[in-house]
Structures are given as structure tokens and as C-alpha cells.
Amino acid sequence: MRLDRFLANLPHCSHRQARLLLASGRASVNSKIICDGTHEVRLFDRVELDGEILQAGKPARFFMLNKPVGCVSATSDRQHPTVLDLLHEPDKDQLHIAGRLDFNTTGLLIITNDGLWSRRLTQPSSQLGKTYLVETEDPIDPACVDRFAEGLYFRFENLTTLPAKLELLDSHQARLTLREGRYHQVKRMFGQFNNKVTALHRERMGPLTLDTALTPGRYRTLTAAETAQI
Ligand code: URA
Numbered sequence: 001m002r003l004d005r006f007l008a009n010l011p012h013c014s015h016r017q018a019r020l021l022l023a024s025g026r027a028s029v030n031s032k033i034i035c036d037g038t039h040e041v042r043l044f045d046r047v048e049l050d051g052e053i054l055q056a057g058k059p060a061r062f063f064m065l066n067k068p069v070g071c072v073s074a075t076s077d078r079q080h081p082t083v084l085d086l087l088h089e090p091d092k093d094q095l096h097i098a099g100r101l102d103f104n105t106t107g108l109l110i111i112t113n114d115g116l117w118s119r120r121l122t123q124p125s126s127q128l129g130k131t132y133l134v135e136t137e138d139p140i141d142p143a144c145v146d147r148f149a150e151g152l153y154f155r156f157e158n159l160t161t162l163p164a165k166l167e168l169l170d171s172h173q174a175r176l177t178l179r180e181g182r183y184h185q186v187k188r189m190f191g192q193f194n195n196k197v198t199a200l201h202r203e204r205m206g207p208l209t210l211d212t213a214l215t216p217g218r219y220r221t222l223t224a225a226e227t228a229q230i
Contacts, residue, residue, distance in 0.1 A: 004022060044058070066109075106199075120230050132177075136195045140190075145166045
């Protein structure tokens with residue numbers, strides 16, 4: 001496929017924007033900056049935009065990990081173990097995390113080398129639901145159900161959160177589905193009700209559900225059927 005068409009296939013990238021990206025030297029193929037939109041991109045070429053890998057030049061790889069407490073959702077960290085330390089795979093430097101979790105949050109984490117695929121999974125405009133099991137220090141105020149559905153104002157970002165679905169499971173436990181991923185969003189939402197989140201576990205991202213056979217720290221490859229859903 002031509003490079004300009006390849007870029008124009010990105011979410012929110014028009015043909016005009018693709019031409020501008022190329023003209024400003026922001027795209028590279030196999031580590032060489034390419035400004036010519038007619039350049040042919042082949043299956044095993046590595047394509048990058050602003051240094052972010054869009055096509056890895058290698059067969060795509062997708063993993064689902066059950067993140068344990070106490071490791072960082074990052075590819076490297078000076079102090080703590082990272083989620084990549086849990087993967088026994090070659091070429092880990094080519095992998096990235098599609099939607100991070102906090103240090104003490106557990107559950108579904110997707111790791112891949114396919115930047116286009118992971119963008120589709122995580123970009124805010126796709127509004128794919130992310131479902132969390134939440135445990136709190138104090139009883140959950142039932143008013144949270146309606147308030148979360150209406151959206152909460154986050155002063156720092158000057159925005160109102162998108163409608164979120166809260167199902168109360170018992171006095172201190174709920175299932176929450178968000179359509180976005182703001183910084184520490186779940187903790188900050190409960191924080192507005194002066195309630196501390198004591199445990200947070202991601203069960204689902206869009207159509208992808210954490211495999212319950214995966215104990216914390218274990219992972220598996222996504223099936224072709226799973227990757228095709230994104
Ligand atoms: N919201 C949080 O507060 N933390 C997470 O890890 C994910 C969502």
C-alpha cells in the first residue's frame with residue numbers, strides 16, 4: 001500500500017493530514033524518513049510516526065496478562081519490576097502496553113507490537129467500555145450510580161467525565177464501566193465521594209475479557225478471533 005494511504009487509514013487522519021505529516025518528515029519506513037506519499041509500504045516494513053511504531057515490520061504479536069499488584073505498567077523502571085518482566089518472549093523491546101494500569105491495580109493488560117491495533121483499542125474516540133471491579137474503604141453511596149451516569153467534573157482537566165455505568169454488588173464493592181481512561185479515573189471518581197478505592201481490578205476492555213484461567217502474573221497469546229474483534 002502507498003505510504004500516504006497507509007497514514008490516511010489511521011483513525012482521525014485525513015488524506016490532507018497524511019500529506020502534511022509526510023511533508024513535515026514525521027513518518028519513517030525502516031528507520032528512514034520518507035516524505036514521498038507514493039512510497040510502497042510492504043508487509044514486513046517497519047513504519048513509524050513521530051517515533052511511534054505503526055507497523056512493526058515483524059508478524060504482529062498480542063498478549064493478555066493478568067497484572068499483579070506491585071508491578072509497573074511500563075517497559076522499564078529503575079525501582080520496580082515491570083509487566084514486561086513477566087513476559088518470557090523474544091524481542092520485548094518491540095512491545096508496548098495498550099492502556100496502562102496503576103501500580104496496585106490488577107487485571108487485564110494488553111501488550112502488543114501492533115501500534116495501529118492498540119490505537120483502535122485505546123483511542124478515546126472509540127469509547128470502548130473498560131470494566132473494573134472496585135472495592136472501597138467505606139460503604140458506597142448509592143447516589144454514585146446516578147452521579148457517575150451524569151458525569152463528574154474534573155477540575156484539573158476542566159472536563160466532565162463521560163457517562164459511566166456503576167453496578168453496586170454489595171456495600172463496599174461495585175462494577176464500574178468507563179468509556180474513557182483519564183489519569184487515576186476510578187480513584188478520583190470515588191474520591192469525589194470521599195471514599196478510598198482499596199482494590200481495583202480490570203476485567204474487560206471492549207470485547208476482550210480477562211481469561212479467568214490466568215492467575216496474577218500469568219499471560220497468554222490472544223486468539224485470532226480476539227484480535228479480529230478490534
Ligand atoms: N483508574 C484508576 O484509578 N486506576 C487504574 O489503574 C485504572 C483506572
